[in-house]
Each structure stands twice: as C-alpha cells, then as structure tokens.
Amino acid sequence: MAEANTQSLLGEALESVVLVKLRGGIYVRGKMKSFDQHLNLLIEDAQEMVEDGTMKSLGTIIVRGDNVILISPTPK
Amino acid sequence: MAEANTQSLLGEALESVVLVKLRGGIYVRGKMKSFDQHLNLLIEDAQEMVEDGTMKSLGTIIVRGDNVILISPTPK
Amino acid sequence: MAEANTQSLLGEALESVVLVKLRGGIYVRGKMKSFDQHLNLLIEDAQEMVEDGTMKSLGTIIVRGDNVILISPTPK
Amino acid sequence: MAEANTQSLLGEALESVVLVKLRGGIYVRGKMKSFDQHLNLLIEDAQEMVEDGTMKSLGTIIVRGDNVILISPTPK
Amino acid sequence: MAEANTQSLLGEALESVVLVKLRGGIYVRGKMKSFDQHLNLLIEDAQEMVEDGTMKSLGTIIVRGDNVILISPTPK
Amino acid sequence: MAEANTQSLLGEALESVVLVKLRGGIYVRGKMKSFDQHLNLLIEDAQEMVEDGTMKSLGTIIVRGDNVILISPTPK
Amino acid sequence: MAEANTQSLLGEALESVVLVKLRGGIYVRGKMKSFDQHLNLLIEDAQEMVEDGTMKSLGTIIVRGDNVILISPTPK
Numbered sequence: 001m002a003e004a005n006t007q008s009l010l011g012e013a014l015e016s017v018v019l020v021k022l023r024g025g026i027y028v029r030g031k032m033k034s035f036d037q038h039l040n041l042l043i044e045d046a047q048e049m050v051e052d053g054t055m056k057s058l059g060t061i062i063v064r065g066d067n068v069i070l071i072s073p074t075p076k
Numbered sequence: 077m078a079e080a081n082t083q084s085l086l087g088e089a090l091e092s093v094v095l096v097k098l099r100g101g102i103y104v105r106g107k108m109k110s111f112d113q114h115l116n117l118l119i120e121d122a123q124e125m126v127e128d129g130t131m132k133s134l135g136t137i138i139v140r141g142d143n144v145i146l147i148s149p150t151p152k
Numbered sequence: 153m154a155e156a157n158t159q160s161l162l163g164e165a166l167e168s169v170v171l172v173k174l175r176g177g178i179y180v181r182g183k184m185k186s187f188d189q190h191l192n193l194l195i196e197d198a199q200e201m202v203e204d205g206t207m208k209s210l211g212t213i214i215v216r217g218d219n220v221i222l223i224s225p226t227p228k
Numbered sequence: 229m230a231e232a233n234t235q236s237l238l239g240e241a242l243e244s245v246v247l248v249k250l251r252g253g254i255y256v257r258g259k260m261k262s263f264d265q266h267l268n269l270l271i272e273d274a275q276e277m278v279e280d281g282t283m284k285s286l287g288t289i290i291v292r293g294d295n296v297i298l299i300s301p302t303p304k
Numbered sequence: 305m306a307e308a309n310t311q312s313l314l315g316e317a318l319e320s321v322v323l324v325k326l327r328g329g330i331y332v333r334g335k336m337k338s339f340d341q342h343l344n345l346l347i348e349d350a351q352e353m354v355e356d357g358t359m360k361s362l363g364t365i366i367v368r369g370d371n372v373i374l375i376s377p378t379p380k
Numbered sequence: 381m382a383e384a385n386t387q388s389l390l391g392e393a394l395e396s397v398v399l400v401k402l403r404g405g406i407y408v409r410g411k412m413k414s415f416d417q418h419l420n421l422l423i424e425d426a427q428e429m430v431e432d433g434t435m436k437s438l439g440t441i442i443v444r445g446d447n448v449i450l451i452s453p454t455p456k
Numbered sequence: 457m458a459e460a461n462t463q464s465l466l467g468e469a470l471e472s473v474v475l476v477k478l479r480g481g482i483y484v485r486g487k488m489k490s491f492d493q494h495l496n497l498l499i500e501d502a503q504e505m506v507e508d509g510t511m512k513s514l515g516t517i518i519v520r521g522d523n524v525i526l527i528s529p530t531p532k
Contacts, residue, residue, distance in 0.1 A: 010290060019286075022145065023252070024099070039268075039292060040115075046148070058095075062086060062147040064115060069250065071290040072274070098221065100175070110160075116191075122224070134171075138162060138223040140191060174373065176327070198376070210323075214314060214375040216343060238442060247438075251404070267444060297402065299442040300426070326525065328479070344495075350528070362475075366466060366527040368495060388490075390518060399514075403480070419496075419520060449478065451518040452502070 010035050013073050018043070021069045026050065028063060029074065039065030086111050089149050094119070097145045102126065104139060105150065115141025162187050165225050170195070173221045178202065180215060181226065191217030238263050241301055246271070249297045254278065256291060257302065267293025314339050317377050322347070325373045330354065332367060333378065343369025390415050393453050398423070401449045406430065408443060409454065419445030466491050469529050474499070477525045482506065484519060485530065495521030 013032055020028045020041065030046035046058040089108055096104045096117065106122035122134040165184055172180045172193065182198035198210040241260055248256045248269065258274035274286040317336055324332045324345065334350035350362040393412055400408045400421065410426035421443040428436045469488055476484045476497065486502035502514040 013290070024145070026145070028146070058146075058148045060149060062089070064141075064144045064146065065292075066142070066294070067145050068292045069252070069254070069295050070256070070286075070292065072286045073288060100221070102221070104222070134222075134224045136225060138165070140217075140220045140222065142218070143221050176373070178373070180374070210374075210376045212377060214317070216369075216372045216374065218370070219373050241442070293444075294446070296444045297404070297406070297447050298408070298438075298444065300438045301440060328525070330525070332526070362526075362528045364529060366469070368521075368524045368526065370522070371525050392516075393518065445520075446522070448520045449480070449482070449523050450484070450514075450520065452514045453516060 010039070010071070013071060017074050019072045019074050020063060021072070022063070022067045023069060024067075026067075028058075028061070030058075030061070032071075033060075036065075039068050041065065041068070041071075086115070086147070089147060093150050095148045095150050096139060097148070098139070098143045099145060100143075102143075104134075104137070106134075106137070108147075109136075112141075115144050117141065117144070117147075162191075162223070165223060169226050171224045171226050172215060173224070174215070174219045175221060176219075178219075180210075180213070182210075182213070184223075185212075188217075191220050193217065193220070193223075238267075238299070241299060245302050247300045247302045248291060249300070250291070250295045251297060252295075254295075256286075256289070258286075258289070260299075261288075264293075267296050269293065269296070269299075314343070314375070317375060321378050323376045323378050324367060325376070326367070326371045327373060328371075330371075332362075332365070334362075334365070336375075337364075340369075343372050345369065345372070345375075390419070390451070393451060397454050399452045399454050400443060401452070402443070402447045403449060404447075406447075408438075408441070410438075410441070412451075413440075416445075419448050421445065421448070421451075466495070466527070469527060473530050475528045475530050476519060477528070478519070478523045479525060480523075482523075484514075484517070486514075486517070488527075489516075492521075495524050497521065497524070497527075 015031065017030065018032045022028065027049040028043060028046050029049060030043040032041060033044050034042035041063040042060065043063060044060050046061040048056045048058055092108065093106065094108045098104060103125040104119060104122050105125060106119035108117060109120050110118035117139040118136065119139060120136050122137045124132045124134055167183065169182065170184045174180065179201040180195060180198050181201060182195040184193060185196050186194035193215040194212065195215060196212050198213045200208045200210055243259065245258065246260045250256065255277040256271060256274050257277060258271040260269060261272050262270035269291040270288065271291060272288050274289040276284045276286055319335065321334065322336045326332065331353040332347060332350050333353060334347040336345060337348050338346035345367040347367060348364050350365045352360045352362055395411065397410065398412045402408065407429040408423060408426050409429060410423040412421060413424050414422035422440065423443060424440050426438040426441040428438055471487065473486065474488045478484065483505040484499060484502050485505060486499040488497060489500050490498040497519040498516065499519060500516050502517045504512045504514055
C-alpha cells in the first residue's frame with residue numbers, strides 16, 4: 001500500500017464520523033461527506049469542540065484543507 | 077460524492093448566508109455571492125464578529141481565501 | 153456568478169476607496185488603482201490605521217497580496 | 229544514495245512503528261501503513277502524546293504532511 | 305490600469321527612495337535599484353528602522369520578497 | 381560556483397555528521413545519509429538537542445525539509 | 457536594471473562577506489560561496505550572532521532560503 005495518494009487514504013473515511021484536528025486548537029467532529037485534492041472537507045452535522053470544552057453545532061461545513069492537522073475516525 | 081473538487085463543495089452554499097471563520101480569531105457573516113478556485117470569497121452584507129463580541133458592518137467584501145478556516149451555512 | 157476568478161471579484165472595487173485588512177493587525181485605507189493576480193494592490197492616498205488608533209499617511213503604496221485578509225469598499 | 233526522493237526515504241519506515249513529531253508540540257506514535265508524495269501519513273493504532281504527558285488513543289488516523297517535523301522509527 | 309502585473313506596479317518606484325515594511329516589525333528605507341518577479345528587492349543606501357526607534361546603516365541589501373508587507377515611496 | 385542548485389550544495393555534506401537547526405528551537409545532530417530536492421533529510425544516529433540542554437537519541441530519522449533553517453557540518 | 461532576476465541580484469555578493477538576517481531573530485555572517493534559485497546559501501566561515509549578543513562559529517553552512525529576510529554585504 002506504499003505510495004498511495006491522498007485520495008485513497010481519505011476515501012476509507014468517507015461517510016463515517018471523523019474527528020478533525022485543526023491548527024489553532026480547533027477540533028471538529030461530524031460525518032465526512034466529501035473531500036477534494038487540497039484536503040478541503042465537507043462535513044455534515046459538524047460540531048466544533050473548542051479546547052475549553054465548549055461545543056457548538058455548525059450543521060454542514062466546508063473546512064479548508066490547509067488547516068487540517070489530522071483526521072481520525074471516531075469509535076461508534 | 078468522493079473526490080469532488082472545491083468548486084462543487086462551495087457551490088452548494090452560494091447565495092445563502094454563511095459564517096466564515098478566519099485565522100486570527102476573525103468571524104465574518106454574510107451572503108456568499110461568489111468564490112474562485114483559491115477560496116477567495118465575495119460576501120454581501122458582511123458583518124465582522126470579533127471574538128470580544130463586537131460586530132462591524134462591512135458591506136460587500138472580498139475575503140482572501142488562504143485566511144479561511146471553515147465556512148458554515150447559518151440557520152435561517 | 154459562481155466560479156468567478158479573483159480578477160472579476162476585485163475589478164468591481166477598482167478606483168473606489170477600500171479598507172484593506174492585513175495580517176498583523178494592520179489596516180490600510182485608500183483608493184485602489186490597480187491589482188494583479190497575486191492580489192498585490194496599488195493604493196493611492198493610502199493611510200495606515202494601526203490598531204492603537206494612530207493614522208499615518210503613506211501616499212501611493214504597493215501592498216503584497218499574501219498579507220491581505222479582506223478588502224472592503226468603504227462608505228462614501 | 230544521494231538525491232533519493234521522498235518516497236524512497238519513507239519506504240524504509242513502512243509497516244513499522246514510528247514516532248512522528250508535528251508542529252505545535254504534538255507527537256503521534258503508531259504503525260505507518262501508507263504515505264503519499266505530500267508526506268500525508270496513514271497511521272494505525274495511533275496514540276497522540278501531548279507535551280504535558282497525556283496520551284490519547286486515536287485508532288487509524290490520517291496526518292496532513294505539512295505538519296510533520298520529523299519521523300523516527302521507535303525501538304521495538 | 306486594471307489587472308496590471310507586479311512588475312508594472314513596482315516599475316513606477318524604481319530609482320526612488322522607498323520605505324519597505326517587512327514582517328516582524330521591520331522597516332527598511334533606501335533607493336530601490338532593482339526587483340524581480342518574487343518581489344525580491346535590491347536596495348541601495350539602506351537603513352533598517354527597528355520599531356524601538358533605532359536605525360542601522362546596511363549599505364546595499366537584498367530583501368527576500370516574501371517578507372514584504374508594503375512598499376511606499378517616501379516624500380523627498 | 382555561482383547558481384549551483386540545492387543538490388550540489390548538500391552533496392558536499394553527505395555521509396558526514398551535521399548539525400541541523402530546525403524551526404521551533406530544535407537542533408538535530410547525526411550523520412546525513414540522504415536528501416531530496418525538498419531538503420527532506422535522512423539522518424542516522426540522530427540526537428535531538430532541545431534548547432533547555434536535554435538530548436534524546438532518535439536513531440535514524442526523516443526530517444521534513446521545510447522545517448530546516450540551516451545545516452552545519454560539525455567538527456570531528 | 458529593472459526586472460532583474462534573483463540570480464543577478466545575488467551574483468553581485470558572491471565571494472564577499474555578507475550579513476544574513478533570518479527569521480526568528482537569527483543573524484549569520486560569513487563569506488557567500490554559492491546560492492541557488494530558492495535563495496539557499498552556502499556560507500563559509502559562518503558565525504551565528506544570536507540577538508542576546510553571543511556568537512557561535514559554524515564553519516561552512518547551508519542556509520535554507522525561505523528563512524532569509526535580507527542579505528547585506530558588510531564593510532571590509
């Protein structure tokens with residue numbers, strides 16, 4: 001599986017709930033519906049979890065890819 | 077819907093009111109009228125919401141795309 | 153008007169007074185005379201407004217595009 | 229071995245446990261399953277080690293390459 | 305004059321004294337002798353003006369373009 | 381030797397012990413075994429020297445090039 | 457001399473002693489032996505001058521170009 005491209009890495013997480021860690025201490029959780037080659041993400045039922053513990057419902061959001069640190073599928 | 081490009085992701089939010097989170101703790105809210113492939117945005121009736129709670133009317137603005145963290149359609 | 157490029161977005165603000173918000177808490181106000189595809193701007197009768205409230209006349213200036221956060225036409 | 233490309237450098241660490249140091253004081257440890265030309269990484273059984281000493285199990289994660297500082301195979 | 309490229313914008317300031325504002329609170333003043341497409345600048349009789357008010361003569365310097373915030377012709 | 385490319389600059393340091401200064405106050409010392417055109421480095425017997433004076437053995441590591449500030453061959 | 461490229465700007469400083477100001481408050485002084493199109497520099501008899509006034513001999517070093525703020529030939 002070496003040398004896989006970004007698309008194939010991300011394709012495995014489509015339609016599942018992911019936790020996305022962004023620069024600036026921002027966490028977003030929701031269902032990943034789509035992505036493109038810049039790692040821009042379309043996330044449904046998104047919730048922003050700020051590091052002070054607060055949560056905010058955002059609905060469907062578009063995340064700009066260059067803020068992404070890591071994407072983690074979350075336990076069901 | 078995997079591997080969609082940025083344009084198709086953003087197209088769904090055109091002409092609706094969006095909340096745009098920018099780097100540096102800046103939030104802008106307004107009607108998204110246009111965008112390009114760099115995520116530069118043209119926003120109408122824009123209001124800047126600084127984190128200290130103040131709001132400022134900006135009219136129509138152009139946001140440079142590389143400051144965008146996420147774009148969220150807001151509830152009507 | 154979807155998928156417009158940067159040039160057409162900016163063209164609407166040419167020859168009018170704009171407020172440009174730059175990274176690092178810098179605001180510049182003046183008449184936008186020209187721009188290029190990097191969002192480099194040529195601004196006439198420019199005034200820098202530092203966040204502590206001071207203003208400084210700069211004459212005609214060239215702003216490097218990658219410092220731009222947003223461009224806002226100002227009320228007459 | 230001079231002038232090897234990124235792929236050949238990283239290929240030697242595939243399927244082994246690696247410690248990945250990211251910007252912002254973030255350490256991630258886990259089995260490197262895949263990578264692409266942007267240094268995006270697919271890591272299995274990943275654990276995030278924050279600098280205050282806490283650990284968090286993340287399962288399989290995708291790390292965006294431009295956050296990577298260094299990748300180190302760890303002792304068995 | 306819309307859609308002018310960077311070269312034509314900068315050409316108007318050649319051989320005149322400019323004030324260059326750089327990232328990190330650095331100001332450089334001197335005669336702009338040359339530039340290239342990256343906004344790298346060759347400045348003669350350059351003086352660095354640190355924000356604490358000190359000045360330092362640097363002679364002829366080369367400024368790397370991606371540190372430039374804005375370039376301003378100074379009054380004679 | 382003007383206008384040499386990155387590869388020829390770095391080739392002179394191959395197989396010798398180098399001190400690599402990285403962004404964020406990180407120093408890594410070890411034998412440079414390989415590099416590519418992005419300045420990604422493969423370093424053997426690497427030791428990280430944090431600025432508080434502590435050292436940590438890392439074995440063979442891959443350093444992502446865009447964190448590199450400077451590379452210095454060390455005295456034998 | 458307008459519109460000169462980076463190479464011709466830097467060629468004038470080859471084989472002479474330069475003071476290089478880097479991001480993060482780092483100054484390096486030494487004889488510039490070579491450079492490439494990314495502003496990567498090969499500097500001989502380099503000395504790092506940290507802002508607290510200390511100096512450190514580094515021998516021959518390679519400086520990664522995107523850390524460079526400005527390059528200044530020093531008085532003989």
